[in-house]
Amino acid sequence: MRTVVCAEPGHMTLEQRDSPSCGAEEALLRIRRIGVCGTDIHAYGGNQPYFSYPRVLGHELAGEIVEVGSEGDPDLVGKRAYVIPYLHCGECRACRHGRTNCCQRMQVIGVHRDGGMCDTLAVPLDHLVVSDTLALDQLALVECMAIGAHAVHRSELATGELAVVCGAGPIGMGVAQIARERGAQVVVIDTNPERLAFCREKLGITLTLNPNEDDIDTALKGLSDGELADVVFDATGNPAAMQAGFDLVGHAGRYVLVSIVKADISFSDPDFHRKELTLLASRNATRADFDQVIQLMESGRLKADAMITHRAELADVPEHMPAWCTPATGVVKAMIELDNPLDNPHQEPRHEPDHCQ
Numbered sequence: 001m002r003t004v005v006c007a008e009p010g011h012m013t014l015e016q017r018d019s020p021s022c023g024a025e026e027a028l029l030r031i032r033r034i035g036v037c038g039t040d041i042h043a044y045g046g047n048q049p050y051f052s053y054p055r056v057l058g059h060e061l062a063g064e065i066v067e068v069g070s071e072g073d074p075d076l077v078g079k080r081a082y083v084i085p086y087l088h089c090g091e092c093r094a095c096r097h098g099r100t101n102c103c104q105r106m107q108v109i110g111v112h113r114d115g116g117m118c119d120t121l122a123v124p125l126d127h128l129v130v131s132d133t134l135a136l137d138q139l140a141l142v143e144c145m146a147i148g149a150h151a152v153h154r155s156e157l158a159t160g161e162l163a164v165v166c167g168a169g170p171i172g173m174g175v176a177q178i179a180r181e182r183g184a185q186v187v188v189i190d191t192n193p194e195r196l197a198f199c200r201e202k203l204g205i206t207l208t209l210n211p212n213e214d215d216i217d218t219a220l221k222g223l224s225d226g227e228l229a230d231v232v233f234d235a236t237g238n239p240a241a242m243q244a245g246f247d248l249v250g251h252a253g254r255y256v257l258v259s260i261v262k263a264d265i266s267f268s269d270p271d272f273h274r275k276e277l278t279l280l281a282s283r284n285a286t287r288a289d290f291d292q293v294i295q296l297m298e299s300g301r302l303k304a305d306a307m308i309t310h311r312a313e314l315a316d317v318p319e320h321m322p323a324w325c326t327p328a329t330g331v332v333k334a335m336i337e338l339d340n341p342l343d344n345p346h347q348e349p350r351h352e353p354d355h356c357q
């Protein structure tokens with residue numbers, strides 16, 4: 001089968017590998033969509049802290065179940081499904097407390113082990129979720145949106161609160177949409193005017209601020225009777241921005257760091273104490289976060305596929321990856337579509353019915 005391998009930072013190749021076999025507690029998923037995530041882009045760029053190479057990327061996965069192991073329900077064959085890519089151990093303290101998203105021995109498909117940039121992937125049955133209603137594009141974006149749902153869950157954001165989202169990438173856009181669903185007043189901050197216009201026009205997030213054009217402190221005070229944000233979410237992936245975010249949180253506020261950087265973050269302790277801030281990390285997502293996203297998608301309130309700006313076929317990923325890593329190309333979310341050989345008669349020898357018998 002075709003497999004796209006990130007051999008080392010900055011270098012991807014298309015290879016042929018053996019198709020996986022199906023374990024008793026697994027199913028084989030014929031991959032049909034792969035969302036390209038900031039994690040993939042950082043892995044390709046060599047600045048993702050949890051990576052080793054070579055690695056097959058791809059964890060935002062949707063497809064069709066083509067085989068079910070002996071422990072599974074054979075009726076699942078032919079169903080559309082998405083993948084919960086977080087393989088947790090189920091035994092460590094985090095898992096025992098239901099915090100499976102930050103398992104001590106976490107193995108994320110496409111991060112710590114080979115992922116879905118290939119034709120067929122073996123996935124543990126309990127990490128596949130079938131859907132009869134949602135389209136493949138939507139299913140491939142559930143994981144990305146679940147990251148946002150988890151961050152909002154961590155913040156305990158309440159109706160009417162002022163939520164500031166720093167960073168208008170797909171994760172920030174997800175956080176902003178879920179925060180709006182919670183009934184918060186949402187402000188998105190980014191230095192990229194196109195990304196801010198995208199939030200306003202495609203996602204209906206009307207309050208946007210650009211630090212290069214707006215006085216952020218004055219604007220946020222104007223929206224909050226001088227009290228600043230109840231909750232700030234960082235989704236910038238930028239250490240300087242993460243540090244600056246502390247100043248946007250008001251007294252008794254919460255600061256949620258969603259993006260991960262390879263750096264130390266420092267802050268003013270007198271300010272931190274004076275405001276008695278709550279600082280939270282948000283990593284991955286739990287099953288409840290995935291379920292919430294599915295519910296919002298099914299009700300039509302979360303249009304994740306509005307974020308898709310670029311598309312390519314699996315074999316063309318090595319060629320497109322550099323552009324997908326360049327915000328100037330206008331990329332928000334790239335989606336890999338698989339012309340699976342099994343669907344495409346031009347790539348598979350056709351067995352025409354015999355006319356002369």
Ligand SMILES: [Zn+2]
Nearest residue numbers: 037039060144
């Ligand atoms: Zn992702």
Ligand SMILES: [Zn+2]
Nearest residue numbers: 089092095103
């Ligand atoms: Zn664990």
